[in-house]
Amino acid sequence: MNPVSDQLGRSLADLRVSVTDRCNFRCRYCMPREHFDREHRYLPRADILSFEEISRVVSSLLPLGLRKVRLTGGEPLLRSELHKLVAQLRKLPDLTIALTTNGSLLAKQAQALRDAGLDRLTVSLDSLSPEVFAQMTDSDLAVTEVLAGIEAAHAVGFGPIKINAVVRRGVNDHTIIELARHFKGSGDIVRFIEYMDVGLTNGWATDHVVSGREIVARIGAELPLEAVSANYAGEVAKRYRYLDGSGEIGVITSVTQPFCGDCGRLRLSADGQIFGCLFARTGTDLRSILRASADDAALGEQLHAFWRARADRYSELRSAGTRSLPRLEMSYLGG
Numbered sequence: 001m002n003p004v005s006d007q008l009g010r011s012l013a014d015l016r017v018s019v020t021d022r023c024n025f026r027c028r029y030c031m032p033r034e035h036f037d038r039e040h041r042y043l044p045r046a047d048i049l050s051f052e053e054i055s056r057v058v059s060s061l062l063p064l065g066l067r068k069v070r071l072t073g074g075e076p077l078l079r080s081e082l083h084k085l086v087a088q089l090r091k092l093p094d095l096t097i098a099l100t101t102n103g104s105l106l107a108k109q110a111q112a113l114r115d116a117g118l119d120r121l122t123v124s125l126d127s128l129s130p131e132v133f134a135q136m137t138d139s140d141l142a143v144t145e146v147l148a149g150i151e152a153a154h155a156v157g158f159g160p161i162k163i164n165a166v167v168r169r170g171v172n173d174h175t176i177i178e179l180a181r182h183f184k185g186s187g188d189i190v191r192f193i194e195y196m197d198v199g200l201t202n203g204w205a206t207d208h209v210v211s212g213r214e215i216v217a218r219i220g221a222e223l224p225l226e227a228v229s230a231n232y233a234g235e236v237a238k239r240y241r242y243l244d245g246s247g248e249i250g251v252i253t254s255v256t257q258p259f260c261g262d263c264g265r266l267r268l269s270a271d272g273q274i275f276g277c278l279f280a281r282t283g284t285d286l287r288s289i290l291r292a293s294a295d296d297a298a299l300g301e302q303l304h305a306f307w308r309a310r311a312d313r314y315s316e317l318r319s320a321g322t323r324s325l326p327r328l329e330m331s332y333l334g335g
Helices: 051-064 082-090 106-116 130-137 143-155 173-183 212-222 287-292 297-309 314-319
Strands: 014-018 068-072 096-101 120-124 162-167 189-194 225-228 238-242 248-252 265-268 273-275
Touching (some): 051 082, 051 297, 068 082, 082 106, 162 173, 212 248
Parallel strands (some): 014 068, 068 096, 096 120, 189 248
16 A cells, blocks of 8 residues: 545645543643533543554554654553553654653653653643643642653653643743743753644633744744744744754744645544544544454555545634634544
């Protein structure tokens, strides 16, 4: 089976795998507590894909062009012995393995993840201010625990680490320069993300969005920047480097400057649904195929057909004034 294009001529490159729909934070833009409280029903354990089933999906996507897997959640480090999944994926050829985490459990697991063969690490950190961090995450965990996790990851050989910061006007936008300054010169790269309308519970409105252009202007006024070309086709973050040579930042502008035209990503939910977009409304069930047979022929055919039929471009449609209606939550789809 040769690599194929979707309906818009895009090639598959990246799979985001949600290994759990649970999280120990209640970030307002993802899992607001009033919707994800003690009454919220998480996926039953029996419905969640095993590591072996995830590995089968990844292996079946390699002939279609897949070259990178990113483990997400929820909070992926809540999944017991996640390093064992990394070790399984490491056996597959020509595959980059990455992880996005909130960092709160990273200090204890960094060594095992490194030993298992994890290549890249991204840590979500929206502010260094203890008060703003607490407001953003709606959690009792301290920002110092996340910073300790980053330090532990460096100590075992991870780097550069990407730091993802969702920027919401009136909440944490006044702390972005502090965040940029903290990591400037460290080798790590802060990526500032426009507040997106993921799911239907986060109260998103356009006036909450701080555009990538404004973010760059604010930071550049104190820490001069210049634009840099992308590292590769389809890179989601626009790159800017400090004029003094002390590193770079990125901005992800999926609201004001959509990049659907270069998107080569699929998403696999923890219960085995495959999706073509973060803003998808429906997916295709792979779990039933995985559990019906150990033969991967039917799985490969389903994935081939799914990619060939893919035509998702939600952010472009939003920018054009067309708004999709029901959407699934990011904690289910995988961020």
